[in-house]
Amino acid sequence: xxxxxxxxxxxxxxxxxxxxxxxxxxxxxxxxxxxxxxxxxxxxxxxxxxxxxxxxxxxxxxxxxxxxxxxxxxxxxxxxxxxxxxxxxxxxxxxxxxxxxxxxxxxxxxxxxxxxxxxxxxxxxxxxxxxxxxxxxxxxxxxxxxxxxxxxxxxxxxxxxxxxxxxxxxxxxxxxxxxxxxxxxxxxxxxxxxxxxxxxxxxxxxxxxxxxxxxxxxxxxxxxxxxxxxxxxxxxxxxxxxxxxxxxxxxxxxxxxxxxxxxxxxxxxxxxxxxxxxxxxxxxxxxxxxxxxxxxxxxxxxxxxxxx
Numbered sequence: 001x002x003x004x005x006x007x008x009x010x011x012x013x014x015x016x017x018x019x020x021x022x023x024x025x026x027x028x029x030x031x032x033x034x035x036x037x038x039x040x041x042x043x044x045x046x047x048x049x050x051x052x053x054x055x056x057x058x059x060x061x062x063x064x065x066x067x068x069x070x071x072x073x074x075x076x077x078x079x080x081x082x083x084x085x086x087x088x089x090x091x092x093x094x095x096x097x098x099x100x101x102x103x104x105x106x107x108x109x110x111x112x113x114x115x116x117x118x119x120x121x122x123x124x125x126x127x128x129x130x131x132x133x134x135x136x137x138x139x140x141x142x143x144x145x146x147x148x149x150x151x152x153x154x155x156x157x158x159x160x161x162x163x164x165x166x167x168x169x170x171x172x173x174x175x176x177x178x179x180x181x182x183x184x185x186x187x188x189x190x191x192x193x194x195x196x197x198x199x200x201x202x203x204x205x206x207x208x209x210x211x212x213x214x215x216x217x218x219x220x221x222x223x224x225x226x227x228x229x230x231x232x233x234x235x236x237x238x239x240x241x242x243x244x245x246x247x248x249x250x251x252x253x254x255x256x257x258x259x260x261x262x263x264x265x266x267x268x269x270x271x272x273x274x275x276x277x278x279x280x281x282x283x284x285x286x287x288x289x290x291x292x293x294x295x296x297x298x299x300x301x302x303x304x305x306x307x308x
Contacts, residue, residue, distance in 0.1 A: 005142065006040040009033055010048070014058045014066040026280070028161050032140035039140075094285050097126045097133045097146035101231050101251040102273070106147075109296045121285045129229075137162060137276070144286050146276040147293065152210040152269055162276040165290070168297050169270040170248045172211075174262040177241040182260055190218050190266040198222035199234045199245040211246055214269055235259055249301050273297065 013022040019033040026033070034056070041048050048062035058066075098106060103125065110123065126133070130148035137146065137159045146162065149170065158164050174193065176182050182192075200222070201208035207229075215222060225243050228234045231251035238245055239258035248271055252261060275290055 003036075003039070003043070006036045006043075009036045010040060010062065011066050013037065013049075014062055017058075019056055028140060029138060029159060032138060032159075032161070036140045092121045092285055093124055094121050094289060095124050095126070095142065095144045096289070097128065097136070097143045097148070097276075099129055099133075099147060099149060100127055101248060102147055103127045104232075105250065105253040105300055106293065106296055109299070110292065113292060121289075123289075134159065142278070144277070145289060147273065148276060149271040149273050151207050151271050152214075158276065161279060163279045164274045164276055167273045167275055167290075167294060170250050170273055171301075172246050172248050172267070172269045172271070173252065174244060174264045174267060175235065175238050175247050175252070175259050176244040176262060177238055178258050178260045179241050180244075180260075182262055184260050184262065186263075188262045188264050190220055190264060193222070193244065193264070194220060196222060197225040197243040199226045199228055199237050199243045200224045202227045202229055205229060210269065214267065218266055253300055 009022060009026060009028075012025050013019060013033060016022050016025060019037070020030045022028075023030045023033045028036075037049060037056075044061075044065065046059075046061045048059055048065065049056040050059060107125070126136070126143065128136075130150070133143075133146050133148055134157075137143065147167075174188070176196070180196075182188060201211065222244075226237055228237065231247055234245050234247060235251070235256055237243060239256040241258070246267070246269075255261070275293070277286060277290075
């Protein structure tokens with residue numbers, strides 16, 4: 001099946017004469033345009049561009065297909081307009097990418113908000129950590145909003161096709177088995193954590209590197225007894241009495257029995273939550289969705305601080 005988005009990209013590429021020019025016009029990277037055109041070639045079964053080095057020239061098939069694309073896209077636009085006229089309003093699909101620890105509470109709360117129950121907007125979710133999401137964007141996948149995070153001072157490189165907006169900070173907290181006897185309302189010193197066993201992230205992830213650096217900065221070298229990047233699993237291991245862990249606030253919205261959240265003033269670390277939207281302008285429903293996300297983040301304790 002031919003993707004209409006790829007047809008629009010084909011039109012701009014043929015009109016402007018290069019992947020780079022089309023990417024600049026459409027807000028993609030040149031690589032994303034190239035991958036879209038490769039997907040279109042697979043769909044139609046013929047080569048559309050002659051590639052040599054870093055340049056690519058449209059074939060006669062591409063030129064002929066671009067003329068056909070004009071008619072096809074015009075028919076699609078006419079069909080949408082007719083549907084909208086016949087039914088008063090057409091359902092809009094909002095394509096969203098969300099990282100897992102935010103997806104769980106966000107989905108539950110979005111479903112209970114009356115403005116979305118009455119809305120003509122259908123939410124379509126892609127749930128993944130920031131790195132896979134950004135790889136998808138670079139490859140040409142289009143999201144109306146991508147919710148991502150970066151840990152500490154690590155700087156994710158945003159694709160040129162998106163504009164980041166900071167939404168708030170998600171603080172990490174130390175969690176321990178309740179059976180260990182720590183009191184949630186009493187500050188705990190880092191020295192009291194020195195000999196504990198821990199559930200840690202898998203080595204090599206950005207979270208693991210930053211947390212390890214934070215711990216070593218306080219001369220804390222925890223004994224790792226398990227590795228998990230899934231906070232639901234991590235909290236179950238903590239509840240079972242296996243180990244302590246370092247978990248962001250957003251993952252604590254449904255805390256299992258047997259887990260105590262500690263106040264450790266010396267261990268301060270946060271994930272910065274960002275919304276990535278296309279640089280060529282948001283769709284009408286994007287602003288309403290981001291307003292809802294900001295309110296939900298406030299409910300979950302990860303809201304952007306209000307300036308004094």
